[in-house]
Structure formats: structure tokens, C-alpha cells
Amino acid sequence: xxxxxxxxxxxxxxxxxxxxxxxxxxxxxxxxxxxxxxxxxxxxxxxxxxxxxxxxxxxxxxxxxxxxxxxxxxxxxxxxxxxxxxxxxxxxxxxxxxxxxxxxxxxxxxxxxxxxxxxxxxxxxxxxx
Numbered sequence: 001x002x003x004x005x006x007x008x009x010x011x012x013x014x015x016x017x018x019x020x021x022x023x024x025x026x027x028x029x030x031x032x033x034x035x036x037x038x039x040x041x042x043x044x045x046x047x048x049x050x051x052x053x054x055x056x057x058x059x060x061x062x063x064x065x066x067x068x069x070x071x072x073x074x075x076x077x078x079x080x081x082x083x084x085x086x087x088x089x090x091x092x093x094x095x096x097x098x099x100x101x102x103x104x105x106x107x108x109x110x111x112x113x114x115x116x117x118x119x120x121x122x123x124x125x126x127x128x129x
Contacts, residue, residue: 004021
């Protein structure tokens with residue numbers, strides 16, 4: 001998190017430090033970070049900012065699985081249908097579709113149509129011009 005926010009040579013810096021994202025002063029000391037966040041609960045967990053436009057600070061961070069963290073990106077697509085809200089990749093998995101198939105459906109259908117169209121059915125063609 002420090003490299004992303006403070007090292008312009010780090011991959012992704014433009015989306016973090018370059019975009020004004022910072023680490024709270026308290027977390028510049030590792031012991032304070034551990035005191036506030038605790039150790040990683042599982043090996044595959046990552047630090048996640050609840051508000052992806054906000055800073056790294058106790059009120060905006062949590063430990064989440066890699067999958068959950070990917071769903072919280074600013075370009076993530078979340079869909080609510082039948083009272084359930086989840087990422088497009090989660091809907092694809094639930095429907096037994098490849099993620100790319102589901103994303104292509106979303107380009108040419110409403111989210112409801114993309115979810116309700118049976119597997120193996122292509123649905124409406126994209127509109128031209």
C-alpha cells in the first residue's frame with residue numbers, strides 16, 4: 001500500500017498515489033497498522049479500501065479475500081437481481097457461464113435479460129448504427 005501510494009516507479013502508482021490516495025500518518029508505523037487492523041486472517045486475504053476513492057485508514061479499510069477485493073474496483077460491475085447484489089463474475093459462475101460470455105450478454109442485453117436467458121441461448125443481437 002505504501003509503494004502504490006508513494007513510489008511513482010511502482011506499477012499502479014497512477015491509480016493510487018498519482019490519483020491522490022494516501023496512507024494515514026498513523027500507518028506509516030507498521031506496529032500501528034497491526035494494532036488497528038490485526039494480522040491477515042487468512043493467507044489469501046488482502047487489505048481493501050471500502051470506498052475505493054478513499055485513503056488507506058482504519059475507517060476505510062478491512063481484510064477481504066482476493067475475490068472480494070477484485071469486486072470492489074472502480075471498474076467492477078455489480079448487478080442486483082431478485083434482491084441479490086453481486087459482481088458480474090459471480091453471476092456468471094452462478095449461471096454456469098464463462099465470465100466473457102456473461103460480459104458479452106451485458107453488452108447487448110439488460111442485466112435481467114442476461115441473467116434470465118438460458119445457457120446456450122445467444123439472445124438478441126447487438127444493435128447496429
